[in-house]
Amino acid sequence: MATLHLLSHSPFGDSRFASCLALLGRNDALLLTGDAVHALRAGSTPWESVQQLPEGIAVFALDEDLAARGIAPSGRVQPVNYPGFVELCCRYEKVNSWL
Amino acid sequence: MSDLIIDDRTIALDKDGYLADLSDWSTLVAEALAAREELSLSQEHWEILHLMRDFYTEFQLSPATRPLIKYVALKLGPEKGNSLHLNRLFKGTPAKLAAKLAGLPKPTNCL
Amino acid sequence: MAKSLLLVSRQAPWSGPGAREALDIALAGGAFDLPIGMLFLDDGVFQLAPTQYPEAIQQKDLTANLQALPLFGVDSLYVAQRSLDERGLADTTLDLPVQCLDDAALRDLIDRYDLVITL
Numbered sequence: 001m002a003t004l005h006l007l008s009h010s011p012f013g014d015s016r017f018a019s020c021l022a023l024l025g026r027n028d029a030l031l032l033t034g035d036a037v038h039a040l041r042a043g044s045t046p047w048e049s050v051q052q053l054p055e056g057i058a059v060f061a062l063d064e065d066l067a068a069r070g071i072a073p074s075g076r077v078q079p080v081n082y083p084g085f086v087e088l089c090c091r092y093e094k095v096n097s098w099l
Numbered sequence: 100m101s102d103l104i105i106d107d108r109t110i111a112l113d114k115d116g117y118l119a120d121l122s123d124w125s126t127l128v129a130e131a132l133a134a135r136e137e138l139s140l141s142q143e144h145w146e147i148l149h150l151m152r153d154f155y156t157e158f159q160l161s162p163a164t165r166p167l168i169k170y171v172a173l174k175l176g177p178e179k180g181n182s183l184h185l186n187r188l189f190k191g192t193p194a195k196l197a198a199k200l201a202g203l204p205k206p207t208n209c210l
Numbered sequence: 211m212a213k214s215l216l217l218v219s220r221q222a223p224w225s226g227p228g229a230r231e232a233l234d235i236a237l238a239g240g241a242f243d244l245p246i247g248m249l250f251l252d253d254g255v256f257q258l259a260p261t262q263y264p265e266a267i268q269q270k271d272l273t274a275n276l277q278a279l280p281l282f283g284v285d286s287l288y289v290a291q292r293s294l295d296e297r298g299l300a301d302t303t304l305d306l307p308v309q310c311l312d313d314a315a316l317r318d319l320i321d322r323y324d325l326v327i328t329l
Contacts, residue, residue, distance in 0.1 A: 158278040163241035
């Protein structure tokens with residue numbers, strides 16, 4: 001069962017981001033919103049970890065949260081808007097919100 | 100709900116008739132609370148009330164119905180740890196009523 | 211058949227409501243006989259450390275409440291080995307009968323449940 005993992009906290013605050021990456025299944029996906037998009041800033045430590053994820057794992061980020069923080073999506077990151085967010089939640093069998 | 104008066108001592112109850120201060124409990128208080136529910140306490144009631152208090156001491160919470168049944172079965176055997184026996188003793192709502200008479204807080208997982 | 215639910219509890223016990231909320235969900239679901247599992251991850255493993263005395267900081271004893279999980283029908287209890295290792299709890303006798311799982315086993319575990327709530 002492929003899971004969509006939702007992260008909205010900064011990757012620098014605690015171990016949430018690292019634990020999520022460590023527990024991703026082969027066909028899982030990440031959707032970053034809020035301060036979690038700081039993980040996509042090129043050159044940052046979490047960005048390095050995202051780069052190293054297996055290819056099967058899709059990485060999405062909410063476009064307005066990227067724009068608000070001045071982060072340009074690059075490489076494997078697929079920006080989505082809110083309708084896209086909803087579509088992703090339906091596409092995956094499970095959603096795990098890391099509250 | 101009004102308060103309980105025993106030997107000129109006033110014992111505060113909350114709006115559902117549970118003890119406001121759990122340390123007010125005594126066997127006399129239990130009997131007075133039971134009388135308000137039109138129940139007279141037999142030996143069979145007492146063994147459950149004492150188990151309720153053991154449960155609270157051990158887990159710091161009041162049991163919902165299923166865990167209460169399991170706990171009684173564990174301690175007194177299946178002939179007492181079943182819903183029929185406990186419902187008969189406590190007017191069909193053993194978790195709520197036994198908690199009240201044993202001086203425990205209202206069970207929060209009892210919706 | 212009710213959907214199975216895995217609760218991932220990853221907050222330390224005395225600093226905020228997260229640990230209590232995860233436990234309350236587990237107890238409420240268990241009381242209604244729902245198939246529930248609970249995984250202690252990250253700082254959540256501090257809930258399982260022995261001989262804690264929360265009365266010293268005027269907190270209710272969550273660790274006593276945790277002991278009631280099996281009676282509430284929640285006996286699928288797991289802990290992340292990596293989280294224990296990181297926090298110096300690897301060789302400690304934990305306060306609850308939990309199964310220690312490495313990352314690969316945790317991935318399989320999460321996969322087996324219909325729903326996951328991470329708090």
